[in-house]
Amino acid sequence: MESSNLLIMTNVAVIVSAICFGLICAALVGIRSSQVALTDRIEKLTSHK
Incomplete structure (x- = not known):
């Protein structure tokens, strides 16, 4: 039994x-991709001006 x-x-x-490792990896990837998207948007806005 034991x-x-x-x-x-x-x-x-x-x-x-x-599961915890997968969640942490998903969170890191999400943060990384959102940061990339934000920098792309900022670059587009600054380049238009």
Whole structure:
């Protein structure tokens, strides 16, 4: 029983850490892309003037 509980706990920990890692990566990519989009818009606005 204890070994199966340990396996379940480690599996849950791995899944949770993987989800957290994925969310952090998605957030970083989103921030990076939004920053690029903002700089592109600013450059377009300044170049038009």
